[in-house]
Amino acid sequence: MKISAHAVGRMLGTWQEGPGPAHQRLSDRLRLLILDGRLCLGAALPGERDLATALGTSRTTVGAAYRTLVDHGYLETRERARATVRLPHGDAPAGRRAGGTDGETIDLSFAAPPAPPEVLHAAFATALERLPLHFERHGYDRYGTAELREAVAGWYGRRGLPTSPDHVMITSGAQHAIGLLVRTLLSPRDKVLFDHPTYPHAIRAFTDARARLLPVAVGPSGWDVPQLLAAARSAQLAYLIPDFHNPTGMYMPASVRRSLRPACPTVIDETLADLGLEATGPDPTAEPFAVTHPTAISVGSVSKSIWGGLRIGWIRAVPALLERVAAARPATDLGTPVVEQLATAVLLNAGQTRRPEALRQLRAQQDALLGALAEHLPEVHAPRAAGGVTLWARFPEPVGSRLAAIAPDHGVTIAAGPQFGVGGAFERHVRLPYTLPPPRLTEAVRRLAAAHRALTAGGAGIHTPAPVA
Ligand SMILES: Cc1ncc(COP(=O)(O)O)c(C=O)c1O
Numbered sequence: 001m002k003i004s005a006h007a008v009g010r011m012l013g014t015w016q017e018g019p020g021p022a023h024q025r026l027s028d029r030l031r032l033l034i035l036d037g038r039l040c041l042g043a044a045l046p047g048e049r050d051l052a053t054a055l056g057t058s059r060t061t062v063g064a065a066y067r068t069l070v071d072h073g074y075l076e077t078r079e080r081a082r083a084t085v086r087l088p089h090g091d092a093p094a095g096r097r098a099g100g101t102d103g104e105t106i107d108l109s110f111a112a113p114p115a116p117p118e119v120l121h122a123a124f125a126t127a128l129e130r131l132p133l134h135f136e137r138h139g140y141d142r143y144g145t146a147e148l149r150e151a152v153a154g155w156y157g158r159r160g161l162p163t164s165p166d167h168v169m170i171t172s173g174a175q176h177a178i179g180l181l182v183r184t185l186l187s188p189r190d191k192v193l194f195d196h197p198t199y200p201h202a203i204r205a206f207t208d209a210r211a212r213l214l215p216v217a218v219g220p221s222g223w224d225v226p227q228l229l230a231a232a233r234s235a236q237l238a239y240l241i242p243d244f245h246n247p248t249g250m251y252m253p254a255s256v257r258r259s260l261r262p263a264c265p266t267v268i269d270e271t272l273a274d275l276g277l278e279a280t281g282p283d284p285t286a287e288p289f290a291v292t293h294p295t296a297i298s299v300g301s302v303s304k305s306i307w308g309g310l311r312i313g314w315i316r317a318v319p320a321l322l323e324r325v326a327a328a329r330p331a332t333d334l335g336t337p338v339v340e341q342l343a344t345a346v347l348l349n350a351g352q353t354r355r356p357e358a359l360r361q362l363r364a365q366q367d368a369l370l371g372a373l374a375e376h377l378p379e380v381h382a383p384r385a386a387g388g389v390t391l392w393a394r395f396p397e398p399v400g401s402r403l404a405a406i407a408p409d410h411g412v413t414i415a416a417g418p419q420f421g422v423g424g425a426f427e428r429h430v431r432l433p434y435t436l437p438p439p440r441l442t443e444a445v446r447r448l449a450a451a452h453r454a455l456t457a458g459g460a461g462i463h464t465p466a467p468v469a
Helices: 005-012 022-035 048-055 059-071 117-134 146-158 174-185 200-208 225-234 254-259 319-331 338-349 356-376 400-410 438-456
Strands: 106-108 168-171 191-196 212-219 237-240 266-269 297-301 313-316 390-394 412-416 429-433
Touching: 005 022, 005 048, 022 059, 022 400, 048 059, 106 438, 117 338, 146 168, 146 297, 146 313, 146 338, 168 174, 168 319, 174 200, 174 237, 174 266, 174 297, 174 313, 174 319, 191 200, 191 225, 200 212, 212 225, 225 237, 356 390, 356 438, 400 412, 400 429, 400 438, 412 438
Parallel strands: 106 412, 191 212, 191 237, 237 266, 266 297
Antiparallel strands: 168 313, 297 313, 390 429, 412 429
């Protein structure tokens, strides 16, 4: 697939900002686009001259950036053909590892806790006992098993939103639910409004649907109601994460929820809703968005509250919409595995999505991460998250992409801020999950601080000879 210079330019956003030579910033930014899949394997990049023109930079800069990517295994070149995207051989990203980082790379690029083994084991044991009841049927079910639809309806009921199982469709995770809704509700060139920053794979679903993007800023003081309402007037769909927003961990206050009446269909992502961490303050389970907005379409998941490997999520919506989703679904999948559904039903019915011990552990991990940042990266501003699993950390300089590019050399991987936005926004940010035990988090921050020191001292990154002017 050929990618135009303008498309690459749009993905790169404001890559010019930040320390270090331009060709290095450009190659780091392109490498991140490759690693997070926005530039997919086999994609043919524009020629150097075209990209240089689109970016308003010199051909020498683009040439040097491309050469760096070729040297590190991210691009393949053939004579008289466009350079194509590839990945380096071996699982570690190419690049050398700076000294003093013993042990394996610490992965802070995923924001998901490990599984609770005993809890899962017991749920699967029960699920296996119940499985034979399903053997007489074919096992294909676009809406999900009755057991799990009832359990999800019960989950909403306990949160103050009476729900009938026929308002629930089971999906293979929340991302699947988002993809199905996007396919059902959006046409090319429709406008979709979303929190900015937001969950990156939702943005990916919108751009794949060729929707036009209407990002509305979620700033340090939260959601901007007038802006959201204004954007909703021209949008065909809104996507919001009011419950422990990814990546900031913020909680939309009840007063804001009540004053938000978006004029377009609104998808509320409740993937993190069970992970409220404040000992005091509003009970996050008290008021699902749809209590005050009965037409809201909710998306849920057990990926963060129990385990991502279950791959179980759901949509809560009126049956008429679920019918449209069910009609669109067979193009990509024919149902969700039954055993996982039965186990998840057991877990939901037993209230295992809000385990006090797991929440205590997340709180302690959040404290450890904040403590390590204060000690090793005091210049970083990272507000405490009300819930969820991540901090949204802001550096004084626009170093997010470069830091993410060189962090693996120092033994840690992170997600750079621009992944959570559009047009190259959030270059000062990185997202840091607190899903690892405190000693690992402290070590990860120590490694990140080493990467940051190397970067700001100008002595890090993918090294290339300086471009010849
Ligand atoms: C806000 C949000 N929505 C959806 C997802 C995807 O969840 P799932 O693993 O259920 O597909 C995530 C995972 O990070 C998320 O943070």
